[in-house]
Amino acid sequence: MDDPTLTTRDAARLLGISVSTAQKWIESGALASWKTPGGHRRMRQSAVIALLEERTALAADPLQAMSAELRPERTPGYPVPSDEAARLRAVGRTGLLDTPAEPAFDRITWLAGLITGAPVSLITLLTSRRQWFKSHHGTTMTETPREWAICGHAILGKDIMIVEDARTDERFRDNPLVTGHEPIVFYAGCPLRGPDGQAVGALCVVDRVPRQLDATQKQGLRALADIAEDEIRLYMADHGRRWA
Numbered sequence: 001m002d003d004p005t006l007t008t009r010d011a012a013r014l015l016g017i018s019v020s021t022a023q024k025w026i027e028s029g030a031l032a033s034w035k036t037p038g039g040h041r042r043m044r045q046s047a048v049i050a051l052l053e054e055r056t057a058l059a060a061d062p063l064q065a066m067s068a069e070l071r072p073e074r075t076p077g078y079p080v081p082s083d084e085a086a087r088l089r090a091v092g093r094t095g096l097l098d099t100p101a102e103p104a105f106d107r108i109t110w111l112a113g114l115i116t117g118a119p120v121s122l123i124t125l126l127t128s129r130r131q132w133f134k135s136h137h138g139t140t141m142t143e144t145p146r147e148w149a150i151c152g153h154a155i156l157g158k159d160i161m162i163v164e165d166a167r168t169d170e171r172f173r174d175n176p177l178v179t180g181h182e183p184i185v186f187y188a189g190c191p192l193r194g195p196d197g198q199a200v201g202a203l204c205v206v207d208r209v210p211r212q213l214d215a216t217q218k219q220g221l222r223a224l225a226d227i228a229e230d231e232i233r234l235y236m237a238d239h240g241r242r243w244a
Helices: 009-015 017-030 045-058 064-067 084-094 104-116 215-238
Strands: 005-007 039-046 121-124 130-137 143-145 161-163 186-191 199-207
Touching: 009 017, 009 039, 017 039, 017 045, 039 045, 045 161, 064 130, 064 215, 084 121, 084 199, 084 215, 104 121, 104 130, 104 199, 186 215, 199 215
Parallel strands: none
Antiparallel strands: 005 039, 121 130, 121 199, 130 143, 161 186, 186 199
16 A cells, blocks of 8 residues: 655644644654754654644544643653553543443453462553542552552563562562562562554553562463453443544
């Protein structure tokens, strides 16, 4: 399929915005692009059309369109995927942020704790500013700053991430969740992906002592992550959310 290469001016014309606005969108990562050897920005027509369609859809949902936490931070104090802007849009498209607890998701975290023997289990969604818990078993916390989110590291990979002792891991040893009065010492988390393949959050279990998971526990956690992804798709379908 032909997918022409566009200049910034071409993209601005197609989007119905000024060239300067198009440049800002490109710099923020909202519109994927690359630089030519001469230093000029170029992008695929398909990417521009996808952004145009998304903005049209968002026009019917002003709160999501205006939400600062669904836009990437310019200088984030945490690791981000290379496509963080697209990932954040996928988080918004789920429609799950700040929704009430639901049995379908709570059963998953309960089972995750049962299978792994971990006292705390969570289904998290990661915006640019916070880690919000769609379901939380074994804790009364409902969110943390994004900078504290160990799940923010889990979403960078494709498989389960295990931290046997966060106190000795240079990525986490100074994290307030690790140094606090109820410290996270052990962590195991599987990234959760939306229908477009973007990691919107994670299913994770944590413990206050260092430990491991055996092969059966790892397999069970992965299976529950698959079920959680199915529930995200079902939620989007039931609530008329746009998938991609």
